[in-house]
Amino acid sequence: MIRREFKTLDVLEVVGQLDQACREAGFFYVKGHGIPDSLIKDVKNVSHKFFDLPYEEKMKIKLSPAAGYRGYQRIGENITKGIPDMHEAIDCYREITPGMYGALGRVIEGVNQWPHDPPYIKALMEEYISFCTDLSRKIVRGIALALGGSADEFEGERAGDAFWVLRVIGYPGVSNTNGQNAPENDIGCGAHTDYGLVTLVNQDDGITALQVRNQSGEWISAPPIPGTFVCNIGDMLKIWSNGIYDSTLHRVINSSPKYRVCVAYFYEPNFRCCSGASRCL
Ligand SMILES: O=C(O)CCC(=O)C(=O)O
Numbered sequence: 001m002i003r004r005e006f007k008t009l010d011v012l013e014v015v016g017q018l019d020q021a022c023r024e025a026g027f028f029y030v031k032g033h034g035i036p037d038s039l040i041k042d043v044k045n046v047s048h049k050f051f052d053l054p055y056e057e058k059m060k061i062k063l064s065p066a067a068g069y070r071g072y073q074r075i076g077e078n079i080t081k082g083i084p085d086m087h088e089a090i091d092c093y094r095e096i097t098p099g100m101y102g103a104l105g106r107v108i109e110g111v112n113q114w115p116h117d118p119p120y121i122k123a124l125m126e127e128y129i130s131f132c133t134d135l136s137r138k139i140v141r142g143i144a145l146a147l148g149g150s151a152d153e154f155e156g157e158r159a160g161d162a163f164w165v166l167r168v169i170g171y172p173g174v175s176n177t178n179g180q181n182a183p184e185n186d187i188g189c190g191a192h193t194d195y196g197l198v199t200l201v202n203q204d205d206g207i208t209a210l211q212v213r214n215q216s217g218e219w220i221s222a223p224p225i226p227g228t229f230v231c232n233i234g235d236m237l238k239i240w241s242n243g244i245y246d247s248t249l250h251r252v253i254n255s256s257p258k259y260r261v262c263v264a265y266f267y268e269p270n271f272r273c274c275s276g277a278s279r280c281l
């Protein structure tokens with residue numbers, strides 16, 4: 001009995017902290033999340049190995065309409081507000097079998113394209129995605145409570161079968177020309193808000209590149225804290241919270257000479273949520 005009361009208090013405390021972070025910043029760190037540290041690191045290590053490969057190798061899993069827009073995207077292919085981003089990436093989505101979502105889903109039907117080497121990468125990434133889905137669901141349950149709803153407010157028809165996205169992103173370091181650092185830092189990812197519910201950012205330790213815009217309009221760094229995820233709110237959660245929580249602008253500038261990897265997991269509503277479910281919006 002006493003144990004139970006303690007548990008309720010713990011939940012209330014975390015929910016209170018979530019509420020404050022979502023109202024004030026739209027960004028927070030998540031620790032004690034239960035995802036094994038070894039898995040979090042392995043995911044980044046295999047990503048580094050992939051981006052280290054020659055361009056022709058990476059192009060073997062090239063993103064294409066025929067592959068449901070899944071696969072490798074070369075540097076500069078991703079555009080934010082008209083400007084090419086200085087990153088390369090592997091884009092993955094919840095897999096969609098033919099006909100699953102009718103005509104609307106056809107464009108994104110397909111399975112993810114994983115590098116062939118190392119052979120275990122597919123299983124590793126799929127395990128990671130499954131952990132991220134569970135963790136995101138828990139965070140969103142906490143957010144639902146923080147908004148005064150029931151814990152499962154955003155489950156079922158809304159996000160019970162999240163159309164998640166995983167982006168494995170690589171940002172080249174600042175090049176060293178004639179022994180001097182280049183004066184200008186390229187924008188790794190231009191200022192944007194994420195469009196979904198919540199994002200889990202698993203970034204390389206030791207490189208500070210992610211920047212978040214605060215309420216005074218200043219860019220604040222969100223440095224990596226080992227063992228944690230940076231989590232941020234997307235536009236759909238802003239809408240579902242009636243604007244009580246805001247999706248915050250952020251950008252990436254890798255000023256370090258080191259190549260930086262970030263594996264970003266985006267937890268989204270169900271694919272059909274806004275087209276088929278009567279409870280939505
Ligand atoms: O690289 C990062 O730290 C964040 C990337 C990001 O904001 C995004 O992919 O939406």
Ligand SMILES: [Fe+2]
Pocket residue numbers: 192193194199250
């Ligand atoms: Fe983002």
